[in-house]
Amino acid sequence: MDFSSFLTSLGTSFIIFVVLMIVFAFLSSRPGNNVVYYPNRILKGLEPLEGGYKSRNPFTWIKEALTSSERDVVAMSGVDTAVYFVFLGTVLGILVFSGMILLPVLLPVAVTDDGWKSQTTSNGTFSELDKLSMANITQKSNRLWAFFICCYWVSIVSFILLWRAYKHVSWLRGEALKAPDVKPEQFAVVVRDIPAVAEGQTRKDQVDSYFKTIYPDTFYRSMIVTDHKKADKIWEELEGYKKKLARAEAVFEKSKTDANPEGTRPTNRTGLLGICGSKVDSIEYYNEQINETITKLEAEQKVTLKDKQQNAAIIFFSSRVVAASAAQSLHAQMVDTWSVLAAPEPRQLLWPNLKIKYFQREVRQYVVYFIVALTILFYMIPIAFISAFTTLQNLVKLLPFIKPVVRITVLRTVLEAYLPQIALIVFLALLPKLLLILSKMEGIPTESHAIRAASGKYFYFTVLNVFIGVTLGGTLFGTLKTLENSPNKLVSLLASSLPGNATFFLTYVALKFFVGYGLELSRLVPLIIFHLKRKYLCKTDAELREAWAPGDLGYGTRVPGDMLIVTIVFCYSVIAPLIVPFGALYFGLGWLILRNQALKVYVPSYESYGRMWPHIHNRILASLILYQVTMLGYFGVQKFYYAPFLIPLPLLSILFGFVCAKKFYPAFERPTLEVAANTMNVAPNMDLVFRAFIPPSLSSEKIDEEDFEDARSHV
């Protein structure tokens, strides 16, 4: 890619961004779109906009985002979101502090040399941009000392800011858990691997007597986990009929015009998809179905609670400290029985995973790791092909009929700039679902944990395949002789391939922040979908609410995406310092725009009190280590004699990670007692705590609670 196509790419990206900003300013000021642009505020019962519409200028949202405090974010979107901003802020900080030294020092050093002319390894692709990079330095030159020192500078800045961030997040988590309001999960533990019931004893008696012995004063009651898959299904059926009834009634109401005051009773067919079968009156039919399903559900509930009890239970305590302490204490002499776990939020529980036994969980975990490793390795091949073929020259060769298109210069430049990146982005969109399913198969008991696990896998996938794959793939296809000469020197091969791909990644980053964040802010796609649905599909209020439900921030895929940028920017920071401001812009814009989205749009679907942070921290460290090792290799390629003095850097990083894990991590893994011991403002209503954990398909106001005694214990 030459310099002009780089500038074109940058320019078009920027223009798209500006257009999207204007679109946003226009659309978001129309009250009809409020549910798309301010759903979080609406759901929280707040006015969509503070101060009304009149006095508002189109950039107020920037001011609001900038002036919002972390406390606001926690209040509106929870600790997890606040932690995400700590992540964005920390990386931004690292890049700004690094850039303050790197840009003024390294760019002049690089541009005044002309090493590339004397080097034989560059294979004719040297562009203007490369003059600003380390590739332009004469081998063995003393100028390399400047780059060497900058390697240390970036690392040290990272250590300091990461340390502060970890400390801050730990404090945030502590404060949130300390809060004096009653959170049901803080009064419960999940116990798994309950041994078989002795003859003549019920599961409930077994669990109750076990915990009553250990916690005579604070044990409240227990809830046996049941296999309520079938009840869930019936319950969903019931909910479906209820929705359809509401819809039919709404249609009926609407049909009562002045001309036809009686209205037309809607009808439907009972057969497949409502297309075939006999025609019936919808309202009557659905009422009938609802009554039938309720009877079915009640019968199934009884069966479930009595006969489908599993080897897991939720135990409730009347004291927060005791629950916290119980969640981390070893209860049984045999560790694969009565294993406990701090209860997650009820909505996060993955019920079907609770019954999986101890060693089966272990085995599943390793099997999944193996499958993921295979996936990562075998995706490498297609990505390498894509990155080699999606240059315009290759496409023209393969598809001669697009030649006329390529002749138009502007279009050609645009295509050349974006083709590989678009291919990559589409390609990556396919994977997260698969990884989440795989992670759930590990037997992980909570939603947030599964998302973290999937996110970690996705990170390794993106780094290995996108970053290393594209870099090496380009080189392997470009200079096959390199492979022949040194098939084993992966690091130095990677290192020597880096400069050649700098502009690719520069464009990638720019595309991601301008177009990606532009789309994010303007919410064009949700807006269009919402208006289409509102016009053609939605009949009832409930359906309308569903149409604009904003969803959550999408931690699981957002973080690995950002981490890929972190990895790219770290690895290029010293080689091609020009990438640093782009990275800073990515995280700065991201912070600003997502701040707006977090405060006004997205509604978190769970709260894990910042448990994502240790994962983010470790992934940033992994990127840092990759960067340090790559730099070690690249200094070797540049034949710098003092390159071995970089060896302490990765060791330092590992030590730093080790110290952080020792000092901070346990408080993320387990509830700490000093936090749980904080006084509550009211005594918890234990019945409400207990009810919070009843799955919706098993809760029922109609049936008397006495009927459920089989799976629950007396107070």
Added chain:
Amino acid sequence: MDFSSFLTSLGTSFIIFVVLMIVFAFLSSRPGNNVVYYPNRILKGLEPLEGGYKSRNPFTWIKEALTSSERDVVAMSGVDTAVYFVFLGTVLGILVFSGMILLPVLLPVAVTDDGWKSQTTSNGTFSELDKLSMANITQKSNRLWAFFICCYWVSIVSFILLWRAYKHVSWLRGEALKAPDVKPEQFAVVVRDIPAVAEGQTRKDQVDSYFKTIYPDTFYRSMIVTDHKKADKIWEELEGYKKKLARAEAVFEKSKTDANPEGTRPTNRTGLLGICGSKVDSIEYYNEQINETITKLEAEQKVTLKDKQQNAAIIFFSSRVVAASAAQSLHAQMVDTWSVLAAPEPRQLLWPNLKIKYFQREVRQYVVYFIVALTILFYMIPIAFISAFTTLQNLVKLLPFIKPVVRITVLRTVLEAYLPQIALIVFLALLPKLLLILSKMEGIPTESHAIRAASGKYFYFTVLNVFIGVTLGGTLFGTLKTLENSPNKLVSLLASSLPGNATFFLTYVALKFFVGYGLELSRLVPLIIFHLKRKYLCKTDAELREAWAPGDLGYGTRVPGDMLIVTIVFCYSVIAPLIVPFGALYFGLGWLILRNQALKVYVPSYESYGRMWPHIHNRILASLILYQVTMLGYFGVQKFYYAPFLIPLPLLSILFGFVCAKKFYPAFERPTLEVAANTMNVAPNMDLVFRAFIPPSLSSEKIDEEDFEDARSHV
């Protein structure tokens, strides 16, 4: 070593053993020696012998040892000793079950082949014994299948018995901890890394308020750890003076004969070592000194309790479950503050280590590991030299003046048989102290833990240096050309060196059990020392008691010694199956004789409730893996095509170790709640529990407790 010298060695060992047995039977039946042969019974207030002396035949002790139950051992010597017998019994079981297949199958297979004649690698040292070993098998022969299958047999027997043993020990530990009598350590936790005290607050207030908040109902009181080194010193001085006073009074009493009814008042000199200085009346002088020292001690106690408080404390709870739960719960958000630990027995506490900070402990640990690794590596060189030089031929060459001695055939054979082994045993006796000191420097808080750590280091030392060192050393000096040809193939080098050293280790094992256990049972050395002391040194009863104090079983050095035998026997079991009965004899005799010693002689100096077992288990597994890897190498040396089918064995061992660690280990590391929740037979007297942890140098009946309030908290 040829066959006759092997038989001589065996014969002499056996004769020594028989003599020692007769000596024991004779000496132990004399009431004057009771304190040497039955001190544990005497200290427990039991009759030295059940049923008196008359009716006793000299082999009754064997019957008593065999009929004693595990419960007896626990009652007389504690769980740790019982676990040691589980170890002996398990290894004995493995060897017996292995031998039942190995001996009848492998010996005939080996003896009917004559592969050694056709092999060029054997360098003329082939002896009659080697005809019974795998070295006698023709290379690539199908007979190797028998050995191959036996490799699996030994491993599977080991897995089954180890699993049962681990389960049994876990049960033993649970039962002991469940016991309804009050153990002070079950009501306390040690807290370290207490953060700095806020201004205007005392350490005691800080600790008390912290724990009172978390445990409002069950917190009893706290005891701040102090630096009482100086008080200890004064206290020891005081005890010394008290002993000397008692001694002086005893001497004075004795001097009151009929001839001299007034007696002679003993005198001593006050200067260096009682040799110089002015002569004073001993009784008066010591009384004076005692009074002076008491004043000094009291002053020092006050200073210690007030001004020498450390950043550690012991916290007492009124509930066993709460203490158990507190010991394993995370208290502080920052893990390097307020770190807790289940309290050990008071006598086990290593007070000076309690104040060492979290990360300092980590650093110390790695530094010590590094030093130990160096020690292990650099001891290798002298051991290789010793094993090469301590053959008689070499000694004669080096020290020509011993030639006449060597001419006497009997002496020559004996010397030839024992010289290298004795050198080795003496050599190994020097190390354990050093390793214990190093382990304590790690910052380990309890005596038993330090001993375990030292014992683990000692195991790796013996295996690496004695076993591998001797084996390789012999080969390296014997056939230097092997080293030149393949310097990297350590495993196959080790494997091919094994058969040549089989007789060396056979003799080593025999020497260890016949002479070692003979000396152990007969207790000749302690007997002689006791009688000498009694006659010439002891004047008072207290001194006499000290003279026969039996000490403990010496876990720390005994286990690694046994483990070396386990390693040797495992590694040779299939190569030279003749070693299996020797190994079985070692552990059988060991079991019998130590059973007697445990029941009657040794007094345990601490109780860790079987926490040694996981270490033993892992070391046995490590031996097993070494054996499996060696066999893999040896089958390669024998050019057996199916050798790679042995690869699953070490992998299986690792998996087995992993499963055991997951299932059983946590219950050894932490107190389990179901055990702690067992009902007590009396409510604990919390004051006694508290007082049990006061170091002797700080406890004082005279001083009112109010004076000590600085470091202790109110009830």
